[in-house]
Amino acid sequence: xxxxxxxxxxxxxxxxxxxxxxxxxxxxxxxxxxxxxxxxxxxxxxxxxxxxxxxxxxxxxxxxxxxxxxxxxxxxxxxxxxxxxxxxxxxxxxxxxxxxxxxxxxxxxxxxxxxxxxxx
Numbered sequence: 001x002x003x004x005x006x007x008x009x010x011x012x013x014x015x016x017x018x019x020x021x022x023x024x025x026x027x028x029x030x031x032x033x034x035x036x037x038x039x040x041x042x043x044x045x046x047x048x049x050x051x052x053x054x055x056x057x058x059x060x061x062x063x064x065x066x067x068x069x070x071x072x073x074x075x076x077x078x079x080x081x082x083x084x085x086x087x088x089x090x091x092x093x094x095x096x097x098x099x100x101x102x103x104x105x106x107x108x109x110x111x112x113x114x115x116x117x118x119x120x
Contacts, residue, residue, distance in 0.1 A: 001054050002062060002073075006051040011119050013039055017042035018115055019081065019108045029104050034089060038108045041088040045080030046112060049073075050120065062120075070117050077120075078113025082106060 019040035023029035029038060053061055053073060061072040086105035093101060 002057065002059055003050060003054060005012045005020045005054070007120065008047060012046040012050075013041045014079070015077070015115050016040065019085075019111045022107060022111050023104060026102050026104070026107070029107075031095050032093075034093070034104060037088050037092050038104055039116070041085040042081040042108050042112050044049075045082075045084035046116075048078050048084070049076045049080040055118070070113070073120065074113055074116040077116040078109040081112035081114075082109030085109070 009105075016039040019042040020035050023035035023038055047104045050073070052058075053076070061076065064071045064074075083107045085108040086102060089096075089104060098105040
């Protein structure tokens with residue numbers, strides 16, 4: 001097992017809270033609880049990615065690169081936060097500009113990625 005399941009869930013909650021707080025500082029996500037949608041999506045993406053790594057025993061994904069000090073595991077958390085946030089916001093706001101949806105999802109992905117560099 002790569003990570004304890006308890007740790008995955010605890011850090012997923014923290015990542016979701018961090019994403020929500022960062023998005024609350026921006027005007028578009030603040031309206032209509034979009035910050036909450038992205039926070040919940042980050043939680044789901046984080047858990048999905050890290051439980052998948054645990055289930056497949058993908059220990060090679062958790063090795064930091066020498067130059068950037070980040071691993072594929074870290075990057076995957078950010079990517080899944082981005083993808084799930086983009087999908088959730090698209091479903092929640094189907095007539096909204098793609099630039100706003102994708103921009104918000106990018107922020108969620110970056111926050112999750114940077115946070116994951118320091119915790120798992």
